[in-house]
Amino acid sequence: MQGGDEWYQEELDLGWAFPQSGLVLPLPGNADKLVLLNTEVDLIEVEGVLKVVGENLFYSEIDKTAAEGKGAVTLRKELLLNGTLDVGKLSACRHANGRDWWVILPAFNSNRYYRYFLTPAGIELIGIQEVGEAVPTGLGQALFSPDGTKHVRYNGISSTAGDYVTIYDFDRCTGLLSNFRQGNYEKEGTGGGATISKNSRYLYIMASLDLYQYDLLAEDIEATRTLVADYDGHLDPLPTTFFQGQLAPDGKIYIASNNGVTSLHVIHNPDADCPDCRIEQHGIELPTFNAFSIPNQPNYRLGPIDGSPCDTLGIDNIPLARWRYEQDTLEPFQVQFYDLSDYEPTDWLWDFGDGSTSTDTLPQHTFPGYGTYEVCLTVSNANGSGTQCKELEFTMPNSTAEEEQAEASATAFPNPFQERFSLSLRPGWLPVNAWVEVYDAVGRRVHRQPLRAGVNGVELVGQAGGVYVWRVVQCGQVLGVGKIVKL
Numbered sequence: 001m002q003g004g005d006e007w008y009q010e011e012l013d014l015g016w017a018f019p020q021s022g023l024v025l026p027l028p029g030n031a032d033k034l035v036l037l038n039t040e041v042d043l044i045e046v047e048g049v050l051k052v053v054g055e056n057l058f059y060s061e062i063d064k065t066a067a068e069g070k071g072a073v074t075l076r077k078e079l080l081l082n083g084t085l086d087v088g089k090l091s092a093c094r095h096a097n098g099r100d101w102w103v104i105l106p107a108f109n110s111n112r113y114y115r116y117f118l119t120p121a122g123i124e125l126i127g128i129q130e131v132g133e134a135v136p137t138g139l140g141q142a143l144f145s146p147d148g149t150k151h152v153r154y155n156g157i158s159s160t161a162g163d164y165v166t167i168y169d170f171d172r173c174t175g176l177l178s179n180f181r182q183g184n185y186e187k188e189g190t191g192g193g194a195t196i197s198k199n200s201r202y203l204y205i206m207a208s209l210d211l212y213q214y215d216l217l218a219e220d221i222e223a224t225r226t227l228v229a230d231y232d233g234h235l236d237p238l239p240t241t242f243f244q245g246q247l248a249p250d251g252k253i254y255i256a257s258n259n260g261v262t263s264l265h266v267i268h269n270p271d272a273d274c275p276d277c278r279i280e281q282h283g284i285e286l287p288t289f290n291a292f293s294i295p296n297q298p299n300y301r302l303g304p305i306d307g308s309p310c311d312t313l314g315i316d317n318i319p320l321a322r323w324r325y326e327q328d329t330l331e332p333f334q335v336q337f338y339d340l341s342d343y344e345p346t347d348w349l350w351d352f353g354d355g356s357t358s359t360d361t362l363p364q365h366t367f368p369g370y371g372t373y374e375v376c377l378t379v380s381n382a383n384g385s386g387t388q389c390k391e392l393e394f395t396m397p398n399s400t401a402e403e404e405q406a407e408a409s410a411t412a413f414p415n416p417f418q419e420r421f422s423l424s425l426r427p428g429w430l431p432v433n434a435w436v437e438v439y440d441a442v443g444r445r446v447h448r449q450p451l452r453a454g455v456n457g458v459e460l461v462g463q464a465g466g467v468y469v470w471r472v473v474q475c476g477q478v479l480g481v482g483k484i485v486k487l
Contacts, residue, residue: 002066003073008040019193019244020088020141020296021054027061028099029120033074036060037103039085046109053108053137054085059123080116080123084108086135089142089153090296092118096148096172098304098315104175106153109137115175132180135166141193141244146299147200148172150216154194154205156187163187163207165194165214167221173310183222191258193244193294197270198251198340202277204228204267206242206255211265213274228274232281236261236418240282244294250324251340254284260291262418268326269338283457285422287414301342306383319345319379321388327453332432333367333394335453337375341386345379353392370396370432391428392453396475409480410436410472412458416485420459423470429453434474441467460486 018041027033042055058077066072086106093102101118111134115126138155140163145152151170156163162185168177189208196203196216203214203221209231215224234240238259245255247270255265263282270277303317304310322340339348339361350358352365353373367373376389411424423436430453438447438460446463449456451472460468465486472480 001062001071001073003076007038007077018052018054018088018139019292019294020090023090023092023103023296023298025092025101025103025118025298026300027120028101028118032063032065034062034064035118035123036062036073037080037090038077039088039090039105041087042084044084051137052087054087054089054105056083057081057085057105057114080125081114085114086137086142086155087139089140091142091144091151092298093144093148093151093170093172094299094302095175096305096308096310097313098302098311098317099313101298102172102175104151104177106135106142110134113177117175126175129176131168131177132166133182135164135182136161138163139191141195143194143196144170144298145196145200145216146198146247146302148299148302149200150196150203151177152194152196152203154192156190156192156208158190159186159188163192165205167203167216172305173308181221183225189241189258191243191292193242193255195245195247195253195255197253198247199271202270202273204245204253204270206245208241208243208258211242211255211279213277215273226274228277229279229281234282236263236282240265243292246294246297249322249340251338254294256290256292256294258292260289262286262289262414263420264290282420284455285414285417285420285457303343306344316383317343317381318384319343319381319386321345321377321379321386323377323388323390325375325392325453327430329450329452331366332430332452333369334364335367335392335430336362336364337377338362339377339379341377341379344381345386346381347379349378349380351376351378367392367394370394392430393428394430394432396432410482412470412482412484416487418487419461420457421484423451423456423458423472425451425453425456425472431472431474434472434479437471437473439469439471440464 022038025035039054057080061075063074064071103116104113113129117126138157140154142153151168153166165183167181169179187207192207205212211229213226213228218224240257243256243258245253253267253270264284266280266283268278304315320342324338326336328334372393378387431451434451
């Protein structure tokens with residue numbers, strides 16, 4: 001990008017190798033501009049031991065419309081803070097007025113937090129808050145809950161010092177933390193992270209070899225600490241241990257590893273008490289190696305606190321309808337729906353396109369048979385409503401295979417792959433009695449499994465490297481064919 005070259009120019013030649021050292025926010029009141037905040041890293045000696053620490057805070061602005069729409073840096077690396085910080089852990093939360101932003105970042109080995117306020121006029125330091133006990137600096141993650149009521153900080157120190165899980169309440173009006181709670185636990189491995197479900201209830205802690213769940217609505221949060229999964233020993237080619245996570249727009253949580261690997265872990269239903277949260281280790285194959293990297297994204301769709309003293313701008317929470325679905329493999333006409341709507345809906349109405357409706361947030365529905373159904377979700381509150389519709393197709397194969405192949409196309413990725421690839425079916429197609437078959441170079445079938453809507457993981461563990469052919473077959477007809485290479 002114009003003005004974006006040579007961004008990292010410090011003596012410690014690590015670039016942006018440390019997570020959560022960058023954060024992008026929309027500039028309030030200006031739809032064409034973004035704000036980029038970033039910290040750097042350095043080595044300092046602490047009690048005779050060299051430690052990696054965060055250092056300085058820089059502010060930049062990007063005009064998305066500049067350079068013929070390619071974007072350009074219009075204000076570059078203005079120094080906001082010259083000091084020693086925890087590593088990464090830049091986090092932000094929308095102000096209760098629904099427009100501005102709070103940005104907080106922790107100081108090194110302390111209980112101090114720098115509190116910045118981003119408005120249309122720019123960014124300013126509001127103050128430094130000291131709250132609770134000191135938190136030792138270590139590789140980890142910091143974030144706000146999607147509803148902005150909690151702030152969580154994870155610091156993985158070492159196998160001897162363990163890790164620290166620190167939880168605060170947060171006031172979106174004042175930008176102040178309160179109600180300090182902290183747990184120190186034994187751990188194996190290095191690094192880790194934290195992430196929170198979309199409903200803001202469940203906290204997930206990734207402690208390298210272990211994954212835990214907490215209930216943030218409980219009176220005694222620490223007492224709800226539950227082991228969700230142990231690292232299963234998978235090599236890809238390095239250990240796919242649990243590192244940092246991010247809540248995605250589809251309501252799932254994706255977790256990176258603290259090694260260079262080609263997969264992500266997935267929590268498919270993080271809004272549920274585990275084991276119903278459904279963790280799938282190394283469930284998503286990536287087209288290239290990824291080490292440590294996971295997006296650092298706040299909840300951009302957090303609106304105002306309607307009726308609060310800070311609700312001063314006349315911005316209303318008007319619901320935005322969003323949803324996803326999962327098809328049951330054994331009962332293909334049975335579909336589980338998940339509400340992903342934003343901006344505080346209070347009422348839900350599902351229309352399944354077959355004469356049936358539901359007012360649940362997570363309805364399960366069985367469709368009457370083959371056909372195309374327009375499914376709509378309408379969400380509403382006192383301020384307004386929003387609707388999203390999608391077509392779901394339960395299609396019976398035609399007599400001509402070539403006609404149906406275009407209808408039910410699939411895409412395989414990554415290509416080439418290591419041990420597992422993903423087969424993505426055409427959006428909206430819900431297969432009935434459909435299978436993926438994989439054949440080797442001499443035409444021998446080496447794998448077969450049933451298909452369900454969306455992305456299907458296909459494992460060829462133990463098979464030799466080379467070229468394979470995959471086929472999508474429904475009721476005896478071939479609907480899609482492709483080649484894929486196993487390394």
